[in-house]
Amino acid sequence: MARPQIKEISFEIDGREVRAPEGTMLVDAAKSGDVEIPYFCYEPKLGQPVGACRMCLVEIEGMPKLQTSCSTPVKDGMVINTTSDRVKSAQNAIVEFLLINHPLDCPVCDKGGECPLQDISYGWGGGKSRFIEPKRHFRKPLELSPLVAIDRERCILCYRCVRFSQEVAEDYQLVFLERGDHTYVGTHDGRPYVGPFSGNILDLCPVGALTSTAYRFRARPWDVEEAGSLCTLCPSQCNVQLTIRDDSKVLRAFARDNPEVDDGWLCDKGRFGYQAIHSEERLRAPMVRDGSMLREAPWDHALEQAAAALTRAGAGTAALAGGATTNEEAFLLGHLMREALGSPHLDARAGGALDPQQARVLARPDLSARVSDIDHADVILVVDTELVEEAPILDLRVRKAARRNNAKVVTLTGRPSSLDPNATAAVRFAPGAAEAALSALAAELGSGRATGSRLHSRAGCEPGAIGAAAEVLRAAGDVVVLWGERISDGARGASAVDALLAVAGALGIVDRPESGLIEVPAATNARGMREAGVAPGLAPGLTDAPEAGMPAAEIAGALGAGELSALILLHEDPLATHPERRRWQTALDTAATVIAFTDFVTTALRDYATVIFPAESYAEKEGTLTHPDGRLQRVRQAIGHQGQVRPEWSVLAELAGRCGARPDVRSAPQVTQKLFATVGFLDGLTLDEIGGKGVRWQDRDAASNLPRAELPEGTLEVPPELPEGMRLGTVPSLWAGTTVEHAPSLRFLAPVQRAELAPADAHRLGVGSGDEVEVAAGGQRLRATVALRQAMQPGSVFLVSGTADNNATALTNGVPRTVEITKTAGAVNGAGPPAAAPAAPGPGAQPPPV
Amino acid sequence: MPEPHTPIDDVITVQRGPEPGGLGGAYRAFGATLRGLRTTLGRVAEKPPTYQYPEEKTPVYPRFRGRHKLQRFEDTGLEKCVGCSLCVAACPAECIRVVAAENTPDNQVSAGERYAAVYEINMTRCIFCGYCEVACPFDAITMGNDYEMADYHRSDLIFTKEMLLADAIEKTPLRREGE
Amino acid sequence: MRDRRTMPLGWDEAVDLERDPAVVPDPAEVEVPEALRASITAAMQRYPDRHSAVLPALAAAQKVHGWCSPEALRQVAAVMQVTPAYLSSLASYYDMLRTEPIGSRYVYVCTSVACHVRDARAVYEAIAQEARDQELEDVEVRNFECLGACDMAPMASVDGRYVGPLSEDDAHELVAAVKENREVLPGRGLGDEGFRLPWEDKA
């Protein structure tokens, strides 16, 4: 379904002629005539209007009753009156009704000063109340979750939060209970409202009924300034607005609506993760190893130590970048490695390098989709990614397309997807068998490139499941494919990507401008880092590197074997994110020098780092990031650098200078310009052009500078047979990592290891829900709690990766792997799975204000 | 069509003093001086009007706006200020800083949910306009009649909540009724 | 036994932060009585959209559990694959679904306008008083909105059987019969053999 064409019509409001797009709701259309109609419940992002608050009543000529302008689409020639006595008396009446049970505790209320009810009462109310009965009084505030407090006295039952829960997040945990004037917002059986998006209800509430426990009473609107930036905690790269007090403290983050990126929503990690910036434990000064201890050191000393060690190691240096490394930092890291040290060994991917040719094909503008294409797609194919954990905002986007535009969703995943209930076809394959599943799908779609027999059994799929998915896809017009980076991991990664391209070819994506692929990477700026040249085989601009380096897995081997001697870790802890934890442990142990940029010193860094530079938080950073769909966006400095933290670009530039190749940069924008000048397809781009909403490089003329890459032809390789036994899969947790551990509000969400099993397997193994088991492979073992999943493919077990303890990376090695599961003695059956076990420090343990 | 001009009665009659010469002339020459002397002579018997400040202080009017004071409830001892920051918003000199926090059952500072954890007035900036007092919905901040706040360090002139809550030593006498 | 509360249950309560959020239960993790599962599944098949079966399913679960307990809702949620909160929202909305364990049977006494003008309040109060006096247990006695039997006003519905017209004098016998689980006021129930309203006999 193509994007709809919009026609303009004209209508009359309060005596003036106004033009607006046809079908716009009157409240919105009135704005084009500078007429403000008050409302509470209307919010187009929440789906159909409900017309519950009755605040937006207007008089429309030809209609006997007053109409709710939030639900009346504007038509050509309509005559609307918003200021007649009838309308005014209705508005006065509604405000009076609303206030009869609303406490007038504005001075205490957190919403005071930014409260729509306050504004509307002043603007449209009668200014008096005749309600002399006692108002309702209740205990307050009450916790609704560790993040949100509810004040039911203030609630005006506008439906916004419950509609969000039901129609946007679709978690359906927050509901109206009871009826009539007894109605209240609540959850089932006194359970907390915990979901990845629960914080959005704070933005939606038009009164002070829902308040953030993290922001409660921290400031008034006139005490603070707002700073627009980007959240860099996951690849969704949502646009955020940070609330800053005294130029030095981030007090709050909320969504800065960008329909091309986030649609105005923000996940809880993005909303509350800012707390980690002000964590006591954050590194605020460089540290240098002194014997067995890391000691704080002056910058000059740390830089000198690091530069000396790097100069010694020279070409024997390797670098890993990860997380929210900006394009500029990636570019300077490349400069440091390739120009100053002469080493080609730098990587930003945990699972193995992407073939350079495939990287260029995947970057082709005609093969890539923009995020907003999801809205208008006929079918959305989700391949081996759990969006809600890996790029949460895209999960909302897919749900929206399915719910509002009747887009069909096809999931093709190893683990049961949270999108399955919305899916027209859900295909389950064995963990790690994405290649076979994609080959089978390509074959079903009639791609001539697919070969091999019994592909679906090589994929471990139910017979017929792939056929059913192909059926949906064949009939589709526009298809957006969201694929997880993990399919390209490991030894068969290139073949899997080839199979993905075969599917794309069979769907004719190249010829349809609104169809395309979007990669869901593991690292926030994976695409930007790749395009800025942090890849073993790629120079900036996706051109072939003059000398191919080693990918991450080989770096580990080479460090362990002493072939390499130094390692730079830019926002990366290989023990947390890379497979084969054991091997990395050896590598770090053997390496002569480990130089890290980090905001929190993890155990691995404490044990192995030689020099640690404090990393900037995203609120202190200046630079650009590239969204998985190719959109370049700016991260902008919102607060001053905390402690002794220095801009990382300057540290990287300084290091490169001390190692003999000083880059000619003196400011952050200068680095950006240098990057744009180097990368062919970013040629001529400026920070001004990127602006507040970003720019997709594929949409610019310079995109033609992308090195030419043809779609592969020829037959696909035959995927291997599945290994026998319990096959291990991993799923990352959104809540894993240092940000969540150090944000007091979020700490309760830190994941605990659990093993998800099909009921049949659990029965065979003699374990039940909540039992403790030991999962072992290759001599490594970890403990997990069993959770049963009806929709799980028998023969599979899924573990969480990225947990603080018992990280699944201990067992993974980049190839499909089988594991042994044994029940540990002494476990109690029936103790519910601690999916989101609340950690000890609740919201009460927050740091004192400012 | 313009109205025809009708001249109005705008002639000012100048009152002139007596012409020189005669009794009137004498009055003209010395009248003002004598009148002035009358005032001077009338005060001869009075004591000198100099106040020996600082030992002696000019009383101020009851509505004189001097040093601020934060109030407590007399019965419970709880602070009246709930940290709503309305005084901050009202202050034209931007000399007030409030950081609020939440009351807990163990630490009930004010009535209600919220209290001011930090309440500072920068007296070097304050223009004593009294807007804060007007803005306060709980009559928590009031202006006393003290005006003696000079100090040697600017930083000492940032009055903290403790200082503002403390019972001020009222050094300035208040003008009595009708005085 | 209750009169209408001034405010509903749970209004004044915070959530328990120690507990897990109530998400859609995985079918593999909840045990459901077979008969209940069968009746819910059958109900889901009757409608084009499974959600339509929520009311029949809740009514069935209420029959099994006596009220819409959290456990009952969890079972329905597991079979229907909806969240327990969705069910809570409905259970608390509809008058006949009980969200508290106040009795697995019911006596609804109509007190709406048509019954009101025939002194229904006194009848209700007499029944409520009798219920207290006779220590009636496991029966929800409440005043109820119009039950659609204004011709036999004042009246009551005893587990769906309409009896009336009632007077205060009937209260003792009515409660006693409910308590002993025998037929309430035989011959005076709507649909009873030869049931006539008093004035129909006269006519």
Added chain:
Amino acid sequence: MTGQLKKLTANYDEPDLHRMEVYERLGGYGSARKAALDMTQEEVLDQLEASGLRGRGGAGFSMGKKASFIPEGTMEKYLCCNADESEPGAFKDRVLMQRNPHQLIEGCIIGAIAAQATRAFIFIRGEYETQAKMLDAAVTEAYEKGYLGSGIFGSQTDLELVVHRGQGAYICGEESALLDALEGKRGNPRLKPPFPANQGLYQGPTLINNVETLCNTPAIIEHGPEWFAAMGVDKSTGTKMVSVSGNVQRAGNFEVELGIPVREIIYGLAGGPPEGRDLKCFFPGGSSAPVLTKEHLDLPFTYEAMAEAGSMLGTASMIVVDDSQPIVPLALNLAGFYRHESCGKCVPCREGTNWTVHMLERIDQGDATPMDLEIMAEVQTNIIGNCLCVLGDSMAMPIGSMIKHFRGEFEQHIEAARAARDREHIRAFSAGELAAAGEAGPA
């Protein structure tokens, strides 16, 4: 035009009428068979429209016209029978379903043919347990006979019929709330437009009709629209079930021709107020209709005449109130009902009903002044027309009419209650004083 005219209820004295063989023996299902086999959908629709049959659920909109709004197209269409009879004073549908469930099923078949619906639902209120059981049994019989299911009466038409039980919520009688409840949601009314005829159940076109309306259709198909239109007056054609309750000697349902004088219904059929009592006021169309007084007794009972008198015919459920009933408790009972039944979705209804109850309670407890009566009257006008559905109006209109007709009594009540309260205060005060002096007896 006096007395009853038994058309709809002609066979109601027949024993075991609820059983298929009895109903069929009396010619039942002939009309449905005729509509399914011998008539086109347009013909059925035309006949219904020509009969002038108006919806019997309260709004009184032409049933045929409503069915004709269902758009053409291949999408699934639905018929919903509104059997959620919860309006205080109304009990006609209960009798219709209980005495003759097959008549309703036959009506559903005809309605479904007219609306081209292939799925029909009877939404019956949960309190009608006996009636729902009887309907269930009748539906089973009809399925067994092949009158429901695929290929009804051997035709090409399919029709699935489900009896859906509510669980106790007055508002589900509002048609869009009924749809929400049927979809498994809270029974909250929806915004209109879109109207159910375009976007109703599961977003499909939906025809919603009251039990009595559908029960009338078999006879129309059988005897023709002219036969039906000949009964009644003007636009109020056919016979109408009138439920009379309250302070009358013979409460019950009466089938009358529309146009019969109100006095004839109250005094003739229902026997008038009890001995020694006089009529105070009456609700002509259920508790949501504004009250009328003695002066309106001689009006003809038609949709138009009732509207002209400032009330409405609604469900034609007359609640008669005699002069022994004080007006304030009556108003309080009424307002309390609507407060309890308000779904809480929109502000004026939720807060307005609540506020009205509070004010009436104050009046009753002697805590009010005549000024409060003014405020109360204004609150009612603030509710009317500003709500999402008509429930708010349903309280505001009768309460408003009571204030209008019985202002004097309200004022007297306010004064009397105040005086009583003051006396009580004085008594308590002096008792307290005596107690303080240590001379008093029991406190």
